[in-house]
Amino acid sequence: MNPLTSESLTDKEKNELMQQIKQEVAVANAQEMLSKMTEKCFKKCVIKPGTSLDNTEQKCVAMCMDRYMDAFHLVSKTYSTRIQREHNRM
Amino acid sequence: MSTEDIMEGSKIAETELQEFFMAEKQKAQIQAQIHEFNDICWEKCIDKPGVKLDSRTETCLTNCVDRFIDVSLLITNRFAQILQKSVGNM
Numbered sequence: 001m002n003p004l005t006s007e008s009l010t011d012k013e014k015n016e017l018m019q020q021i022k023q024e025v026a027v028a029n030a031q032e033m034l035s036k037m038t039e040k041c042f043k044k045c046v047i048k049p050g051t052s053l054d055n056t057e058q059k060c061v062a063m064c065m066d067r068y069m070d071a072f073h074l075v076s077k078t079y080s081t082r083i084q085r086e087h088n089r090m
Numbered sequence: 091m092s093t094e095d096i097m098e099g100s101k102i103a104e105t106e107l108q109e110f111f112m113a114e115k116q117k118a119q120i121q122a123q124i125h126e127f128n129d130i131c132w133e134k135c136i137d138k139p140g141v142k143l144d145s146r147t148e149t150c151l152t153n154c155v156d157r158f159i160d161v162s163l164l165i166t167n168r169f170a171q172i173l174q175k176s177v178g179n180m
Contacts, residue, residue, distance in 0.1 A: 014107060021114050029121045036125060040132055044139060060139065067139040068132065071151055074143070075128045078155040079120075 037068050127155050 009017070045060035046053070053061075135150035143151075 009103070009107075014103065018107075018110055021111070025114055025118045025121070028118065032122070032125050036129060040129075041139075044136075063141065064139040067136065067143060068128075070143045071132055071136065071147075072124065072128045074148060074151050075131060075155050076124045078152045079124055079127060079159075082156060082159055083120075 033069075033072070037065055040068055041065060127158060130158060131155060 041061050041064035044064050045057050131151050131154035134154050135147050
């Protein structure tokens with residue numbers, strides 16, 4: 001039997017499963033964000049890696065993170081507007 | 091409750107779960123797409139991360155997302171035409 005058929009699942013189990021999936025999607029999203037931000041801000045802020053992360057670099061990284069998230073929100077808004085528009089055209 | 095009622099109930103629960111999975115899957119795909127757009131447009135539009143996204147950068151980001159989607163649609167359509175032509179010639 002397919003283990004995912006809900007015949008064998010109680011309501012409680014079903015809710016737990018749904019919560020777990022929601023959480024996994026959220027965690028994957030956060031991990032992707034973290035990994036992209038690290039890559040992009042390292043590239044922007046650490047031009048010549050020295051013996052330590054100096055003050056200017058740390059400040060640059062902090063600012064870069066904030067701008068990366070700003071950009072993400074704007075891109076996300078633009079994309080959802082576009083999806084809406086394409087949807088209406090159909 | 092008859093056996094039939096129970097069967098009917100589990101069918102409804104199964105559809106509900108199925109719909110939930112599809113919605114979460116779509117959510118994850120859209121989030122992944124936003125990460126990709128942000129990656130591409132960050133490279134195009136951000137020179138040095140400043141204290142805020144200035145309006146020029148914001149315009150660049152929104153245009154970047156929309157033009158990327160335009161290119162993607164254009165290429166998809168044209169590629170489909172090329173494929174169709176080559177199938178027609180066989």
